[in-house]
Amino acid sequence: MKRIQVLGPGCPKCARLAEVAEAAAKAAGVEYTLEKVTDINRITGFGVMMTPALVIDGEVKTVGKVPSAEEIKAMLA
Amino acid sequence: MAECCGSSRPKQAASSCCGGGGKNVLLYACSGGANVAEIADRAARRLMAEGKGTMFCLAGLGADIQGMVQTARDADLNLVLDGCPMDCAKKIFQRHGITNYTQAKVTDLGIEKVKGVRATDEQVAAAADAARAAIAKALMA
Ligand code: SF4
Numbered sequence: 001m002k003r004i005q006v007l008g009p010g011c012p013k014c015a016r017l018a019e020v021a022e023a024a025a026k027a028a029g030v031e032y033t034l035e036k037v038t039d040i041n042r043i044t045g046f047g048v049m050m051t052p053a054l055v056i057d058g059e060v061k062t063v064g065k066v067p068s069a070e071e072i073k074a075m076l077a
Numbered sequence: 078m079a080e081c082c083g084s085s086r087p088k089q090a091a092s093s094c095c096g097g098g099g100k101n102v103l104l105y106a107c108s109g110g111a112n113v114a115e116i117a118d119r120a121a122r123r124l125m126a127e128g129k130g131t132m133f134c135l136a137g138l139g140a141d142i143q144g145m146v147q148t149a150r151d152a153d154l155n156l157v158l159d160g161c162p163m164d165c166a167k168k169i170f171q172r173h174g175i176t177n178y179t180q181a182k183v184t185d186l187g188i189e190k191v192k193g194v195r196a197t198d199e200q201v202a203a204a205a206d207a208a209r210a211a212i213a214k215a216l217m218a
Binding site: 046048050053055059060061062063064065 | 143
């Protein structure tokens, strides 16, 4: 089970990252949970200041950008 | 309105959050105990106040905080502002294999590292000038 977290207070780019991450997880055929972390204190607790950020299984994978579904699929492998 | 798109966060962070066209420039000063480190620290803070970038915690990189390391990796540019030829900030970047940085060094400006001496406003202004120039050059490259 992959634990995907999208860090961001809810701007359009954050929503886009959540969509792409979900599509990538479905395409990869992995079981996953997706959580949108919007609380700024929790976000900074990851050491992240630029959003959106993508966290997989507790590891910050990307910061301040929306990777492609292919890139996220590779991160989920 | 989402918090990042409001006015409560620095302009640089807000622009990255909302997909604005600005470059994500992060500012790291060695911020050590010497006068030249104080100059580096104050120059970085001045640049942040000007909107040239967002100052971020070098100590977090030194402490291997994973999200902070990834933040530096994913920035468009990191300005590394060291006080002296010990290059503490630059060495932290090198240790993490982060290459998207440009460095400015206070002692390169002819400012001497002296114990027990405070930074002057003129020295901070000179370091800020050098840092601005380093950022401009790196973004042009
Ligand atoms: S670079 Fe020089 S001034 Fe800065 S922390 Fe290291 S030893 Fe101190």
